Amino acid sequence: MSEKKKARISRREKALIRTKNKLSSPWATAISIIIAVLWTIPTVGLLVTSFRQNRLAISTSGWWTSLLPKNWSDFGLANYKTVLGGTYNLGAYLTNSFVITIPGVLIPISLALLAAYAFAWCDFPGKNILFIAVFSLQVVPVQVAMIPLLTQYVNWGINNTFWVIWLTHTIFGLPLAIFMLHNFMCDIPRELIEAARVDGAGDVQIFLKVVLPLMVPATASFAIFQFLWVWNDLLVALAFTGNTASTAPLTARLSDMVGSRGSAWYLLAPGAFIAMIVPVLVFLFLQRYFVRGMLAGAVKG
Amino acid sequence: MVIAILLFVAVVGLVLFLTNLPKHMPSWGVAAMFLFPAIILICFGLIYPAIVTFKNSFYGRDGTQGVGWANYIQIFTEPQFLRVLLNSVLWTVLVPLLSTAVGLIYSVVVDRTRFEKLAKTLIFLPMAISMVGASIIWKFVYDQRVGLLSAVYTWVAKLFGHTVRAPQWLMNAPLNTFLLIFVMIWIEAGYAMTVLSTAIKGIPEDLVEAARLDGLNAWQQFIYLTIPMIRPSIVVVITTVAMAGLKSFDIVRTMTAGNYDTSVIANEFYTQSFLNQNTGLGAALAVLMFIIVIPVVVFNVRQLRKSQDVR
Numbered sequence: 001m002s003e004k005k006k007a008r009i010s011r012r013e014k015a016l017i018r019t020k021n022k023l024s025s026p027w028a029t030a031i032s033i034i035i036a037v038l039w040t041i042p043t044v045g046l047l048v049t050s051f052r053q054n055r056l057a058i059s060t061s062g063w064w065t066s067l068l069p070k071n072w073s074d075f076g077l078a079n080y081k082t083v084l085g086g087t088y089n090l091g092a093y094l095t096n097s098f099v100i101t102i103p104g105v106l107i108p109i110s111l112a113l114l115a116a117y118a119f120a121w122c123d124f125p126g127k128n129i130l131f132i133a134v135f136s137l138q139v140v141p142v143q144v145a146m147i148p149l150l151t152q153y154v155n156w157g158i159n160n161t162f163w164v165i166w167l168t169h170t171i172f173g174l175p176l177a178i179f180m181l182h183n184f185m186c187d188i189p190r191e192l193i194e195a196a197r198v199d200g201a202g203d204v205q206i207f208l209k210v211v212l213p214l215m216v217p218a219t220a221s222f223a224i225f226q227f228l229w230v231w232n233d234l235l236v237a238l239a240f241t242g243n244t245a246s247t248a249p250l251t252a253r254l255s256d257m258v259g260s261r262g263s264a265w266y267l268l269a270p271g272a273f274i275a276m277i278v279p280v281l282v283f284l285f286l287q288r289y290f291v292r293g294m295l296a297g298a299v300k301g
Numbered sequence: 302m303v304i305a306i307l308l309f310v311a312v313v314g315l316v317l318f319l320t321n322l323p324k325h326m327p328s329w330g331v332a333a334m335f336l337f338p339a340i341i342l343i344c345f346g347l348i349y350p351a352i353v354t355f356k357n358s359f360y361g362r363d364g365t366q367g368v369g370w371a372n373y374i375q376i377f378t379e380p381q382f383l384r385v386l387l388n389s390v391l392w393t394v395l396v397p398l399l400s401t402a403v404g405l406i407y408s409v410v411v412d413r414t415r416f417e418k419l420a421k422t423l424i425f426l427p428m429a430i431s432m433v434g435a436s437i438i439w440k441f442v443y444d445q446r447v448g449l450l451s452a453v454y455t456w457v458a459k460l461f462g463h464t465v466r467a468p469q470w471l472m473n474a475p476l477n478t479f480l481l482i483f484v485m486i487w488i489e490a491g492y493a494m495t496v497l498s499t500a501i502k503g504i505p506e507d508l509v510e511a512a513r514l515d516g517l518n519a520w521q522q523f524i525y526l527t528i529p530m531i532r533p534s535i536v537v538v539i540t541t542v543a544m545a546g547l548k549s550f551d552i553v554r555t556m557t558a559g560n561y562d563t564s565v566i567a568n569e570f571y572t573q574s575f576l577n578q579n580t581g582l583g584a585a586l587a588v589l590m591f592i593i594v595i596p597v598v599v600f601n602v603r604q605l606r607k608s609q610d611v612r
Contacts (some may be wrong), residue, residue, distance in 0.1 A: 028410040035407055036423045039487065042438045043426070045449060049441065062447050099302045107309050114316065115339040124329035130336075135605060136598045137347055141548055143570050143587040147357070147580060148350035166305060171346030174339055203331040204321040232431030234551040235567075239575060251433045255555045258437060265441065272437040276430050283429035287422070291495055 050269035051075045058265045079270040089245055090253065090271055097231060097249040097278075099162060104169035104230040105223055111170065112177030112222075113215065117207050119178070120185040121193055131182070137175040145171075146239055153240070160242040168240055169230050177222060180293065184218035185211065221293030224286050228279050250275040312338070351591070357584035364580045372585035382569070388478050389547060389566045392485070393593075396546035397539045400486045404493025404538070408501055409523060421498070425491035432488065432551035439484045440556050443470040474562035481563055484552050489545060493538045500534035501527060540597055547593060566590055 048063045053076045057066065066074055084091045118124075119131050149168065153159045188211060196206045237243075237252040245253075254271050257264075283290060320326060320334040361368045376382045411420045427435060442449045451467030458465045471477045504527065512526045528535075550567040553559055559568040566586055574583030 029414060032407065032411040032414065032420055035403070036420050039427070039490070040423050041449065042442045042487075043430070046438045046441055058447070060446060062449065062452050064449075064452075103302060103305050103309070106306060110309070110313050111339045111342070114313070114335040118332040118335035122328045122332035122335070124332040127332070130340075132602055132605065134339075134343065136602060137343065139544060139594050139598050139601065140347070140351070141567070141587065141590040141594060143548075143567065144354045144591050145347050145350035146587075147574055147583060148353035149346060152350075162302070162305070167342075168346070171342050174343055175347075178339060202321060203326065203328075204317050207335075208317070228429060232433070234431070234433055234554065235571070238554075238571070251431050251551075254433050254437065255551070258440065258555050259558055265444075265447070268437050269441070272434045276434045279429045279431065280426065283426070284422070287425075291499075294492065294495060295499055 046269050046272060049265055050079055050273050051077070052266070053078045055266050079266045080274070083267050083271050083274070088257075088267060088271070090250065090274055092245045093248060093250045093253045094274060096245075096247060097251075097275075100165050100169070100237075100247075100249050101227060101230045103162075103166045104173075105226045107166060108170045108173035108177050108226060109181075109219060109223055112174055112181050113212070113219065114207075115174075115178045116181035116185050117203075117211060119182045120188075121206075121211075122203070134175050135179050138179055142172050142235070146235075150239060159240070160244075160247055162247055164240050165236065165247065168236050169233070172236070173226055173229070177226065180222050180225075181215070181218065184215060184221075188214055217289065217292070220286070221289040224282060224290045225293045227282060228290075231279050354584045354587050357580055358588045360581045360584075362579045362581055368581060372581045373589075375582065376585060376589065384562055385564045385566060385569045388562075388564060391478060392482055392546040392549055392565055393543050394546075395479075395482050396485045396489060396549070397542035399482075400489035400542055401493045401497075401535060401538050403486065403490040404495075405497050405535070407490070408494045408498035409527070412498065412501060421494065424494055427488045428491045430488075432549075433555050435484055435488055436552050436555035439480075439487070440471070443480055445469050471557055471563075472561045477557065477561055478563050481552055481556055482546075484556070485546060485549055489542045493542065496534055496538050497531060500531035504530045540600070544594065544597060547590065 045063045048066060049058060052058050052063065052066050052074055054074050057071075057074065065071065082088065084094075115134075119127065119134075149171075150159070153164045158164055192210060192214075193206060196210050201209070231249075232251060233249075234251045234255055237249050238255070241248040241252060243252050243256060250271075254268070254275055257268060257271060316334055316338065320331055323330075326334075357364050358372055359367060359369060361371075376386070407420075407424060411417050414420070430438070441447075443451075445451055445467050448467070448470070450470060454467045455465060470480055508526060508530070509522070512522050517525065548567050549565060550571060553563055553565055553568040554571065557563045559565075559572055564572070566589060570583050570586040570590070573579045573586060
């Protein structure tokens with residue numbers, strides 16, 4: 001048996017080596033480099049622009065001209081200073097983005113963990129129907145719910161507060177959260193749960209002491225998902241925040257700035273980078289979890 | 302924010318505490334306790350509003366006067382809205398097909414090369430950038446005076462002996478819609494690549510070797526082995542991205558605000574509901590989006606049923 005296994009592994013390794021040689025063909029390399037460059041250059045361009053201080057040069061010459069050594073003196077942080085404070089005040093919107101996003105991730109995930117536990121490990125009549133209903137809702141466009149929801153908030157007098165945004169992100173995030181966390185939860189071996197039951201643990205103990213610790217990586221995957229979704233959201237922000245510095249996130253402000261000051265690149269470029277830096281860092285450091293969450297299959301809107 | 306989180310922790314704590322209180326809580330009781338916060342929110346925030354929207358779509362501007370099918374008739378007859386529908390079709394068809402194609406090609410060519418990890422991260426990065434950020438990045442590329450596209454355009458024209466000024470890219474219909482669609486492809490290709498690349502790596506090595514022993518070249522292997530083996534993943538990617546394409550709002554809103562014939566259903570919904578205060582028409586557009594996704598819902602539920610049977 002072990003002999004056979006060894007033989008198989010070494011055969012597989014040989015195959016691997018052969019494929020490696022074959023696939024590193026110049027064509028494959030060329031195509032992949034072209035696509036990678038094409039995909040990266042626009043972002044690099046904006047990054048370079050965000051550091052160009054000569055406003056006249058920004059609106060009359062391409063960003064690549066500033067890479068010539070004679071133009072290097074042009075680089076600096078002045079644009080970032082301008083947009084973070086003063087009339088543009090992106091600093092305040094940046095704070096709003098954090099204030100919106102943190103509860104906007106924590107609340108739906110906790111509620112979804114509870115619901116996912118019920119769907120995965122409890123028996124009750126109508127469970128399948130209910131689960132399919134929740135599952136179907138994840139594809140439904142949120143547009144169908146927006147106006148009546150807004151009317152409701154206005155009636156309650158809580159419109160344009162953070163409460164509304166947290167609540168909305170929670171509601172819109174729940175169906176997908178429940179579905180994905182349920183999938184991960186079903187992967188927990190049944191024996192573990194049964195063993196805990198035999199030991200006399202109730203559902204709450206099982207949930208807190210057995211399931212939650214095992215769900216940490218899965219929850220992290222989904223948390224990153226939800227984080228990017230809430231941080232990058234524009235529709236909910238435009239519809240429910242009134243677009244003022246007191247509640248609106250960066251995305252809403254930026255979208256507004258594009259409209260009102262067409263090509264003021266010295267403002268837009270640093271603004272866009274301030275909005276990007278947080279999700280990009282989260283993504284780069286937690287890429288593994290993010291990919292995992294994505295592979296669990298998700299359709300969201 | 303801290304208050305909200307504390308309040309929320311208190312609610313969840315209460316749910317757990319109450320569930321724990323009786324000595325022998327029946328299973329359905331636990332389920333009821335655990336499910337009710339989520340279910341109440343979903344009913345309040347999704348199901349009830351959806352029903353109201355459906356009703357509103359048969360009412361006028363302010364939602365007080367019944368107008369029958371007038372809103373729908375307007376959408377399907379006025380040229381302005383027909384354009385919106387056509388654009389949405391383009392988004393929903395082109396974005397999934399092209400980003401899947403790019404993602405597939407890329408995951409095949411980059412597979413097992415030395416710089417695979419870095420290359421994948423580069424393609425994948427646009428997924429993390431917000432669509433608003435992506436719109437600004439590309440608005441800059443499409444800028445008439447300083448944009449990279451304009452520079453390439455004038456340079457190529459010069460090669461052929463013409464001295465021309467680059468056009469106002471985003472004001473030129475129908476070209477502008479395709480330029481916006483490309484931004485979405487730029488974002489979604491990373492998603493397609495990641496899912497497909499994982500699927501490709503999941504193909505059993507024995508099969509690949511067998512194919513090679515049978516004398517299949519790289520291209521034949523791709524057509525007769527890779528594609529059939531990863532078909533389920535391709536279907537998932539295409540439907541997911543098609544949904545994203547249909548719902549795309551941020552890019553259109555940020556780059557053109559739907560002007561110059563670039564509007565799509567999702568943007569028109571926003572314009573009508575929030576800017577023109579035309580609730581009825583906005584509702585009809587929302588219902589239309591809902592109807593378009595129904596086949597996807599049905600398909601997904603069937604897939605779910607199948608996977609449950611397996612389980």
